[in-house]
Amino acid sequence: MQQAVQYQSGASTSGAAPETRYETILSASESVFAHSGYRGATMREIAERAGVAQGLIHYHFKTKEDLFEAMVARRSGHINDQRAHSLTLLFEEHENPTLESIVEALFRPTIVAGISQAGDGGAFARILVSTANSAGEWEQTLTEKYYDPIAHKYIAALVRIEPRLSRDNAVWAYMFAIGVGMTMMAKTGRAGRLSEGLCDDGDADIMLSKIVPFICAGIRALTD
Amino acid sequence: MQQAVQYQSGASTSGAAPETRYETILSASESVFAHSGYRGATMREIAERAGVAQGLIHYHFKTKEDLFEAMVARRSGHINDQRAHSLTLLFEEHENPTLESIVEALFRPTIVAGISQAGDGGAFARILVSTANSAGEWEQTLTEKYYDPIAHKYIAALVRIEPRLSRDNAVWAYMFAIGVGMTMMAKTGRAGRLSEGLCDDGDADIMLSKIVPFICAGIRALTD
DNA sequence: AAAACCTGACTGTTTGATCAGTCAAATATT
DNA sequence: AATATTTGACTGATCAAACAGTCAGGTTTT
Numbered sequence: 001m002q003q004a005v006q007y008q009s010g011a012s013t014s015g016a017a018p019e020t021r022y023e024t025i026l027s028a029s030e031s032v033f034a035h036s037g038y039r040g041a042t043m044r045e046i047a048e049r050a051g052v053a054q055g056l057i058h059y060h061f062k063t064k065e066d067l068f069e070a071m072v073a074r075r076s077g078h079i080n081d082q083r084a085h086s087l088t089l090l091f092e093e094h095e096n097p098t099l100e101s102i103v104e105a106l107f108r109p110t111i112v113a114g115i116s117q118a119g120d121g122g123a124f125a126r127i128l129v130s131t132a133n134s135a136g137e138w139e140q141t142l143t144e145k146y147y148d149p150i151a152h153k154y155i156a157a158l159v160r161i162e163p164r165l166s167r168d169n170a171v172w173a174y175m176f177a178i179g180v181g182m183t184m185m186a187k188t189g190r191a192g193r194l195s196e197g198l199c200d201d202g203d204a205d206i207m208l209s210k211i212v213p214f215i216c217a218g219i220r221a222l223t224d
Numbered sequence: 225m226q227q228a229v230q231y232q233s234g235a236s237t238s239g240a241a242p243e244t245r246y247e248t249i250l251s252a253s254e255s256v257f258a259h260s261g262y263r264g265a266t267m268r269e270i271a272e273r274a275g276v277a278q279g280l281i282h283y284h285f286k287t288k289e290d291l292f293e294a295m296v297a298r299r300s301g302h303i304n305d306q307r308a309h310s311l312t313l314l315f316e317e318h319e320n321p322t323l324e325s326i327v328e329a330l331f332r333p334t335i336v337a338g339i340s341q342a343g344d345g346g347a348f349a350r351i352l353v354s355t356a357n358s359a360g361e362w363e364q365t366l367t368e369k370y371y372d373p374i375a376h377k378y379i380a381a382l383v384r385i386e387p388r389l390s391r392d393n394a395v396w397a398y399m400f401a402i403g404v405g406m407t408m409m410a411k412t413g414r415a416g417r418l419s420e421g422l423c424d425d426g427d428a429d430i431m432l433s434k435i436v437p438f439i440c441a442g443i444r445a446l447t448d
Numbered sequence: 449a450a451a452a453c454c455t456g457a458c459t460g461t462t463t464g465a466t467c468a469g470t471c472a473a474a475t476a477t478t
Numbered sequence: 479a480a481t482a483t484t485t486g487a488c489t490g491a492t493c494a495a496a497c498a499g500t501c502a503g504g505t506t507t508t
Contacts (some may be wrong), residue, residue, distance in 0.1 A: 038264075053488065133406075159507080179406065210393070214443075266496080283453075
């Protein structure tokens with residue numbers, strides 16, 4: 001796949017990254033895919049949002065499938081790098097990190113990316129949810145490729161700091177944790193609706209302060 | 225919306241339900257919607273699987289949207305009836321039912337329906353996941369219409385048997401519980417993949433024996 | 449015979465993808 | 479240092495396939 005090498009002409013006075021058209025398309029596709037789903041999204045709409053001709057998308061990404069995968073790869077790469085980094089850091093700084101710190105390391109990058117970043121309104125989280133929960137072969141291959149590696153790292157970390165947690169229970173724990181996290185990150189506003197405004201799924205810190213104790217207690221209940 | 229009132233002619237010798245074409249279409253749409261998503265599913269494919277002409281679907285259900293809603297209404301009706309029934313039963317039989325019995329009442333109908341029934345392979349659960357996690361207005365309206373009422377009942381039940389659980393924490397607890405449940409019911413096979421065969425998301429009893437303690441411990445962690 | 453059920457061919461639209469051709473910048477040639 | 483050539487980025491028009499929905503006209507049930 002070819003990369004756009006051309007940048008804004010003129011001096012690089014601004015510190016902000018000059019987004020190439022290639023990346024503009026990726027960003028546009030992210031919000032359109034998130035809003036309409038993979039099948040509901042159209043190349044025309046993505047092109048329109050990116051402000052480019054539709055043909056250019058096919059020039060850069062060949063097919064809709066390839067565009068989707070490139071978009072997943074870019075975003076999951078960022079998030080998983082952060083996850084792997086904070087996980088390594090935890091074991092370097094402490095002999096025995098707490099379960100709480102590990103669970104927080106799992107969710108903070110995704111929640112922060114989903115909520116505070118560029119006001120995407122949980123767009124990518126919604127993509128993640130629908131991809132990971134699909135039974136389709138293509139979607140499962142994507143999940144395996146971009147999310148299973150980091151999953152194995154977390155499962156290993158769980159087993160390491162909770163010796164009384166068997167390997168299969170660690171996998172269950174991880175799956176349950178992801179289930180909680182993904183549902184919340186999707187930011188559908190249902191929590192607010194059910195609580196008549198009491199619960200705000202737009203506040204990352206409040207959400208983490210609920211999710212982390214919930215999951216940690218759940219995990220400890222699976223130890224024997 | 226018109227209802228098919230017609231049943232198989234002749235004596236009702238068989239105990240099995242004589243499925244009308246109307247219901248055959250609903251069942252067919254269920255598996256096609258589950259496999260391809262709302263947008264990915266086509267009326268042609270649904271017609272083919274149901275063994276009827278495509279026009280008949282439009283005759284009975286008018287539009288694709290209406291068909292989808294009718295399908296959700298039928299299935300969620302069954303499941304939520306069971307949920308409401310077992311919830312009422314719990315409070316009739318015991319003064320103070322356990323948290324475990326309530327959580328189990330929440331999941332058993334869906335898991336049993338998803339796993340053991342007619343081998344649908346978690347089809348409906350996958351539809352539920354994608355609908356409830358969508359930010360689209362239509363999908364949220366559907367969720368509100370077919371799932372919020374039973375949600376309120378469960379939240380009330382939680383507050384009642386766990387007085388130290390505040391109302392907002394009860395809503396969080398319910399959302400988290402649903403997150404765990406939906407992810408597992410989707411039966412993507414990821415648990416088996418991550419555990420190299422150790423975890424089987426196709427066994428309803430094993431899954432319940434993991435989910436229920438996990439969620440109950442999580443909920444108790446939210447009491448203060 | 450009236451009503452409800454059902455079919456298969458059809459319509460207009462939208463879809464992902466293709467393609468010939470424009471353009472500016474880099475590279476090679478004189 | 480001026481000119482020719484190649485390259486990669488990009489556009490707008492266009493394609494065949496697939497889509498949801500329609501309809502005139504049969505068939506079965508009441």
